[in-house]
Amino acid sequence: MTAYTNEQELLTALRRSDSAAFRNVYITHFNMVKYFIVKNNGTEEDAHDIFQEAMVVLFEQLAAGKFELTSSLKTWLYAVCRNKWMKQLEKQKRNVRMNDFEHADDVLLQEEISDESEKLQQLRKSLSRLGVGCRKLLLLFYYFKKTMEEIAVDLNYTNADNAKSQKYKCLQKLKTVYSSTPE
């Protein structure tokens, strides 16, 4: 396991989406979460899901520059996992209660959201049809929040401007594929 001298160093590595850093966090803190979830009507599988979701939140906050560590990472992870698991338990309870009712309202709701989800569905298909290079570039920029300089290095572009132009081209390509993808 890769050793980090302090949590800040670990967080920096996580921000880079360094898999060794994720592994480190996983090994160090998963058992704590597993213990809590198993003790609270969950399974080990639930614990993995919740832990991974918390790691995603951690990464997204780090990537967006919104992460502020006021306590230890362990405490933060425990609090996030606990909240997520409590919400899930509450949701499960609600679902059980909802099963007792007619689902007439669901149909209306479904109609309202179907238009948006169809567009997203179409976009998902378009994205999968995009070349690997373009998909990777867009993901690195929009999700992993890498800078154009970092992307240029990662994807072997000559420079950041070149990567920027490439990103524009990829978006145009996605748009074209999207327009031509049947609904």
Next chain:
Amino acid sequence: MEINEETYRLFDRYHAGELSAAGRADFEQLLLSDEQLRNEFDWLNLAVSEIRMNGKSILKKQLAEIGAGIPASAFEKYSPSIKSKSFFKKWWWVIAVAVAIGLAATWFVLNRRSSPEHEGIDDARKDAVIESKDVQGTIVLKDEIIDDDSSPFGSPGAPATSDTISEVYVNSISGENCGVFSVRAISRSPNVFNDAERINSSGSQDSMDPIYYSWNDVSGATSETILKVECCLQNSHPAFYTYANRIVLSATYTDTSGLRFFQHGNELMMTDSKPGYFILQKGSAEKPLVRIKPYSVKGDLKDTVKEIISNKLKPAKK
């Protein structure tokens, strides 16, 4: 507005919050006025939203692979803190309860065995009582003390019947009924109660209320009581043995019958004229009575003695 790479860079700068307040306001105004720009911006937002969803699922998949790739033994290394915490949580109460029970039991045992708290008493008769050689001798000494004008009992301020003791507590056992009596104004005439009040009792009555015996002083009730006690002894009455090692009775009435009575008890309790009382314990053959220091009494004597007696004479569970 023509849509080109620059437009997309503007979108990115807007999303990244890189525009100034004025630049942001201008951009938003432009979005309202330019439909083509707005459509392009909406499309990009939708695309970015899907890209992010895609990124999230990719990251989660990566994390799942990382998790799956970690051997269980690697997690074990980080289990102890959790295990110890759970151990602590689970066993802390057990340990705490055990300690509390232990302390309570120790306190109970020590409290039963320990001598009363000694705070000293101004008692001129101390040596005389301690050096008594037998019960009878003690009674004689006690009588002498009562006659002694310099003693608290014989002082001019004492009741008109100077041969009375202000208060004596007698433990009387009659049949199944065990009672502790506060006896006032006891005459030096043998076996006479002039006034008695039962202050503690337990068990059920079998034949006659001990108070009845007490009140019937002129008919030799004390002798009857003692005889009854002897009867209890002979019959190994459970009520008697509940109290046997803590018998408290007045030495005033321990004549020959009382002597036998006392042979089965360990304590002889006598009140003092001053607030307080002392206890004589059965000692060795050479020194049958050993005086242990008296309790000091705060507040009402009777209440204090009641409290002491109720603690000391608490019936044992069968």
